[in-house]
Amino acid sequence: xxxxxxxxxxxxxxxxxxxxxxxxxxxxxxxxxxxxxxxxxxxxxxxxxxxxxxxxxxxxxxxxxxxxxxxxxxxxxxxxxxxxxxxxxxxxxxxxxxxxxxxxxxxxxxxxxxxxxxxxxxxxxxxxxxxxxxxxxxxxxxxxxxxxxxxxxxxxxxxxxxxxxxxxxxxxxxxxxxxxxxxxxxxxxxxxxxxxxxxxxxxxxxxxxxxxxxxxxxxxxxxxxxxxxxxxxxxxxxxxxxxxxxxxxxxxxxxxxxxxxxxxxxxxxxxxxxxxxxxxxxxxxxxxxxxxxxxxxxxxxxxxxxxxxxxxxxxxxxxxxxxxxxxxxxxxxxxxxxxxxxxxxxx
Amino acid sequence: xxxxxxxxxxxxxxxxxxxxxxxxxxxxxxxxxxxxxxxxxxxxxxxxxxxxxxxxxxxxxxxxxxxxxxxxxxxxxxxxxxxxxxxxxxxxxxxxxxxxxxxxxxxxxxxxxxxxxxxxxxxxxxxxxxxxxxxxxxxxxxxxxxxxxxxxxxxxxxxxxxxxxxxxxxxxxxxxxxxxxxxxxxxxxxxxxxxxxxxxxxxxxxxxxxxxxxxxxxxxxxxxxxxxxxxxxxxxxxxxxxxxxxxxxxxxxxxxxxxxxxxxxxxxxxxxxxxxxxxxxxxxxxxxxxxxxxxxxxxxxxxxxxxxxxxxxxxxxxxxxxxxxxxxxxxxxxxxxxxxxxxxxxxxxxxxxxxxxxxxxxxxxxxxxxxxxxxxxxxxxxxxxxxxxxxxxxxxxxxxxxxxxxxxxxxxxxxxxxxxxxxxxxxxxxxxxxxxxxxxxxxxxxxxxxxxxxxxxxxxxxxxxxxxxxxxxxxxxxxxxxxxxxxxxxxxxxxxxxxxxxxxxxxxxxxxxxxxxxxxxxxxxxxxxxxxxxxxxxxxxxxxxxxxxxxxxxxxxxxxxxxxxxxxxxxxxxxxxxxxxxxxxxxxxxxxxxxxxxxxxxxxxxxxxxxxxxxx
Numbered sequence: 001x002x003x004x005x006x007x008x009x010x011x012x013x014x015x016x017x018x019x020x021x022x023x024x025x026x027x028x029x030x031x032x033x034x035x036x037x038x039x040x041x042x043x044x045x046x047x048x049x050x051x052x053x054x055x056x057x058x059x060x061x062x063x064x065x066x067x068x069x070x071x072x073x074x075x076x077x078x079x080x081x082x083x084x085x086x087x088x089x090x091x092x093x094x095x096x097x098x099x100x101x102x103x104x105x106x107x108x109x110x111x112x113x114x115x116x117x118x119x120x121x122x123x124x125x126x127x128x129x130x131x132x133x134x135x136x137x138x139x140x141x142x143x144x145x146x147x148x149x150x151x152x153x154x155x156x157x158x159x160x161x162x163x164x165x166x167x168x169x170x171x172x173x174x175x176x177x178x179x180x181x182x183x184x185x186x187x188x189x190x191x192x193x194x195x196x197x198x199x200x201x202x203x204x205x206x207x208x209x210x211x212x213x214x215x216x217x218x219x220x221x222x223x224x225x226x227x228x229x230x231x232x233x234x235x236x237x238x239x240x241x242x243x244x245x246x247x248x249x250x251x252x253x254x255x256x257x258x259x260x261x262x263x264x265x266x267x268x269x270x271x272x273x274x275x276x277x278x279x280x281x282x283x284x285x286x287x288x289x290x291x292x293x294x295x296x297x298x299x300x301x302x303x304x305x306x307x308x309x310x311x312x313x314x315x316x317x318x319x320x321x322x323x324x325x326x327x328x329x330x331x332x333x334x335x336x337x338x339x340x341x342x343x344x345x346x347x
Numbered sequence: 348x349x350x351x352x353x354x355x356x357x358x359x360x361x362x363x364x365x366x367x368x369x370x371x372x373x374x375x376x377x378x379x380x381x382x383x384x385x386x387x388x389x390x391x392x393x394x395x396x397x398x399x400x401x402x403x404x405x406x407x408x409x410x411x412x413x414x415x416x417x418x419x420x421x422x423x424x425x426x427x428x429x430x431x432x433x434x435x436x437x438x439x440x441x442x443x444x445x446x447x448x449x450x451x452x453x454x455x456x457x458x459x460x461x462x463x464x465x466x467x468x469x470x471x472x473x474x475x476x477x478x479x480x481x482x483x484x485x486x487x488x489x490x491x492x493x494x495x496x497x498x499x500x501x502x503x504x505x506x507x508x509x510x511x512x513x514x515x516x517x518x519x520x521x522x523x524x525x526x527x528x529x530x531x532x533x534x535x536x537x538x539x540x541x542x543x544x545x546x547x548x549x550x551x552x553x554x555x556x557x558x559x560x561x562x563x564x565x566x567x568x569x570x571x572x573x574x575x576x577x578x579x580x581x582x583x584x585x586x587x588x589x590x591x592x593x594x595x596x597x598x599x600x601x602x603x604x605x606x607x608x609x610x611x612x613x614x615x616x617x618x619x620x621x622x623x624x625x626x627x628x629x630x631x632x633x634x635x636x637x638x639x640x641x642x643x644x645x646x647x648x649x650x651x652x653x654x655x656x657x658x659x660x661x662x663x664x665x666x667x668x669x670x671x672x673x674x675x676x677x678x679x680x681x682x683x684x685x686x687x688x689x690x691x692x693x694x695x696x697x698x699x700x701x702x703x704x705x706x707x708x709x710x711x712x713x714x715x716x717x718x719x720x721x722x723x724x725x726x727x728x729x730x731x732x733x734x735x736x737x738x739x740x741x742x743x744x745x746x747x748x749x750x751x752x753x754x755x756x757x758x759x760x761x762x763x764x765x766x767x768x769x770x771x772x773x774x775x776x777x778x779x780x781x782x783x784x785x786x787x788x789x790x791x792x793x794x795x796x797x798x799x800x801x802x803x804x805x806x807x808x809x810x811x812x813x814x815x816x817x818x819x820x821x822x823x824x825x826x827x828x829x830x831x832x833x834x835x836x837x838x839x840x841x842x843x844x845x846x847x848x849x850x851x852x853x854x855x856x857x858x859x860x861x862x863x864x865x866x867x868x869x870x871x872x873x874x875x876x877x878x879x880x881x882x883x884x885x886x887x888x889x890x891x892x893x894x895x896x897x898x899x900x901x902x903x904x905x906x907x908x909x910x911x912x913x914x915x916x917x918x919x920x921x922x923x924x925x926x927x928x929x930x931x932x933x934x935x936x937x938x939x940x941x942x943x944x945x946x947x948x949x950x951x952x953x954x955x956x957x958x959x960x961x962x963x
Contacts, residue, residue, distance in 0.1 A: 057642075057796050070804060070816070077796040078804040079641060081634070082664050088626070088634025092646065095622045096587050096639035097797055118634075121627040320618040323797060324586040325643035329762050331620050332584030332645075334610040336757040342578055342606070343754040346568035 014050035022047045024071040034186030034212030035134045039071045045196040049244055057100045061086040064141050065107035065134035084115025087122035090129050097323035098314050102129035109139050112148035112167045123176035123205055125313040130199045130206045133169055136214035137225040144217030154223050169209045170304055171290045179204035179307040185230050186212040197242040201267045204312045235293055237302025280306040367555040369399045369424035371435035376448045378441050380412025385524055386499035387418040392520035393512050394422050395569055398561040402428035403749040409687040415444045429864030430942040436556055438502045457554035459505055474554040478505055483545055487537045497538040504542020511557045568754050572745035575716040577602035579723025580647055582758055587639035587646040588623040589632040594687045595743040596677035599649040629654035633661040640670045643795035645727050649675035652694050662736050663702030664807045671730035675739045677746040680940045689940030690743035692860055696915035698738050699889055709737045709837050710889040714863040716750045724758055729840050731765035744861045744942040768792040768800045781814040789833030841888035849882045855902030859886040862908050868945025877958055899928045908935040910943050
């Protein structure tokens with residue numbers, strides 16, 4: 001008789017859930033697709049922060065990227081809506097139930113082309129949600145056509161050259177009023193996770209453009225969104241660390257090399273500066289950085305812009321604390337006196 | 348007047364020398380932006396206050412200022428509140444249209460006109476009353492801007508005298524209209540009085556038209572359909588509204604905003620129990636509504652034809668993902684931009700099957716302001732019960748014009764929030780699938796984020812009973828067949844038609860919405876003038892209920908009367924009728940951009956029946 005081996009202690013997070021509680025269905029995207037790496041970082045971020053999956057809603061539009069909400073947080077409600085219109089669905093949802101944490105996954109076509117109108121107004125409203133663009137500069141699901149973020153001069157496999165300039169979704173988001181704007185690379189696990197965790201703690205629109213090469217249609221020489229190109233031209237803003245409010249924040253604090261920005265729930269984002277004087281709360285500085293790096297053919301990554309105290313759209317509506325969707329008849333049907341008063345005004 | 352309608356000049360109409368009390372139409376021709384709205388509504392309200400059934404219809408341009416506008420007020424002792432084709436009393440204030448306005452009048456009509464226009468030189472078979480408006484207004488105020496604004500009140504004063512409309516009622520109506528604006532009341536009163544005094548001293552009565560007090564409006568209200576629908580939405584407990592401005596629907600959401608502000612704040616905190624978002628376009632408006640509905644909110648939007656076109660994609664999503672939404676379509680005249688400020692029933696067919704793929708949507712068809720109110724409430728219940736977008740098909744005539752109605756009754760039925768999964772249901776059905784037909788009515792159970800029940804993934808792509816992505820042939824077909832079954836359930840939930848059946852069935856009429864008011868009048872004309880009794884079915888919803896087919900079976904022939912060119916309701920009926928029934932259907936269509944009138948229906952029906960009216 002042998003003594004059974006003591007099972008390894010289960011890995012659980014601060015609310016007692018195992019990582020599996022944050023997983024989704026098996027991905028159906030191409031092997032090696034950058035989007036899958038982003039999915040993994042999303043799972044880790046929610047797990048590590050101990051967010052209750054039932055408190056999250058996940059949304060998307062249409063395209064390869066928009067399939068990914070099915071691959072994380074299986075216990076959260078999800079909505080794979082119509083092409084380019086996820087912002088509208090998210091707006092209605094976030095207002096109808098303000099207690100939910102909304103995360104939306106879009107692509108560069110879903111955002112930059114068919115959905116640019118709704119994207120613009122989402123940013124302008126600073127709706128509380130995380131909006132991720134899985135940006136590969138092409139339409140993967142329809143076999144590789146150029147998207148509006150494809151770089152000037154990049155080529156299709158067929159040799160067709162893109163002769164239109166790209167839309168910089170980060171510059172646009174900053175210009176329009178999003179209060180948290182970041183860019184990262186799907187292959188940079190550490191930075192992406194830190195950005196995602198900071199975004200989960202921020203209240204307002206968190207627009208995160210994640211360069212995510214398309215291994216099938218856009219990972220070749222001539223593509224500025226190939227792994228090789230991004231790795232050579234990535235200019236990290238510095239080492240982004242995120243310290244949740246429930247952790248001891250003093251350990252990471254190292255004045256002189258970092259900028260600490262406090263988020264709405266008390267947690268802090270620490271940005272280690274590489275660029276001298278980079279201040280993520282300086283809107284003009286952020287735009288200048290984006291333009292300068294773009295001119296050099298580089299992508300600035302990190303949290304580019306942060307406005308921690310900007311009122312979000314839902315707060316501005318002056319709503320009751322309970323979710324609107326949960327109010328019952330006693331709260332939402334005025335009494336007979338109200339109707340009588342209204343009728344009197346028409347007599 | 349041929350820009351708005353053409354009267355058939357009937358030869359041999361006897362000269363009207365007898366007294367015509369409470370049965371005529373007044374038309375005021377002005378320029379929009381000239382402040383005529385107050386004068387017109389005061390006139391309408393004064394007649395209403397005298398107990399005489401009345402209706403007001405504004406024919407206005409798609410423009411803010413400077414183009415011709417006609418406002419028609421109809422007094423009808425018999426209670427006909429549809430449009431009257433003939434104008435009996437013209438107030439000609441617009442120099443640009445005055446000539447045509449006068450030339451198209453029927454013989455024996457009366458004309459009040461601005462003296463310098465010299466309209467009396469145009470015809471000798473009308474009664475003319477010249478009024479020197481500029482001269483009369485000058486002592487009222489020295490301010491040129493104010494003069495322009497109150498000048499129109501002079502014709503109210505003139506009409507008060509000529510038509511025996513009580514001045515006390517005019518003043519009361521004016522005070523109601525202007526509320527607490529004392530300075531404005533004073534100026535308008537002075538203009539009103541100036542008109543009255545002038546008519547008393549200088550315009551001897553020569554026409555037969557008079558208003559006599561009655562008691563047919565006691566306790567009633569005067570309201571526009573859009574305001575009525577807004578009240579219905581509020582009483583239905585709407586919590587989320589998204590909209591994009593468009594004529595003629597804007598006033599629905601604007602009224603709703605005012606009511607919500609006043610009556611839907613938490614009594615303790617003062618915070619809102621609703622949210623209204625002005626969206627960036629109609630696509631976004633319905634997208635937001637669908638998003639809010641996903642969370643379990645009662646959500647609505649309001650629009651017109653061009654907006655409905657844009658909403659096609661999201662309507663299909665709502666249909667296929669089975670999320671409730673209430674959409675008001677205040678129909679105007681298309682195609683394309685069309686005539687944005689004119690009325691029609693032109694969206695019925697395209698809305699019933701809006702969006703690509705096999706889709707069908709329930710439509711509610713209000714014909715009165717009272718139904719705008721009740722159907723707004725029903726719409727939320729039916730949408731949540733069926734878990735699908737539902738359209739309330741009003742129109743510009745109903746939505747923006749002023750109608751009499753009995754005061755609205757306070758709703759007694761509690762909200763129907765539809766099939767929501769709860770612990771007890773879960774226990775009963777054991778395994779929950781979002782799109783599983785447990786009860787055989789095609790309606791599955793739903794959960795919403797935050798309700799503590801299992802989550803699921805909403806997707807516009809193919810899915811199975813468990814809401815999982817699926818391209819399997821059997822999953823697809825089963826789901827589509829269940830949706831079809833659900834539509835059959837819809838038939839049992841929609842408001843039934845109102846049927847008035849003659850003993851032998853005979854000639855039948857089917858109509859919906861504002862066409863009703865023309866049918867009421869036309870049926871009386873047919874009976875009185877041609878001895879033709881008719882049966883009538885007023886349709887109140889799509890999908891059709893069995894009563895519609897029974898009606899067709901009982902009638903010899905059935906005229907489908909509607910306000911569009913292509914017989915859209917006729918087409919919808921044909922889609923569901925047997926060949927025997929189809930053979931009985933005939934069609935009467937009115938599409939001038941003006942509300943349909945009883946006379947046009949009567950003339951066309953007699954023509955198709957090869958009958959002539961007895962009186963002609």
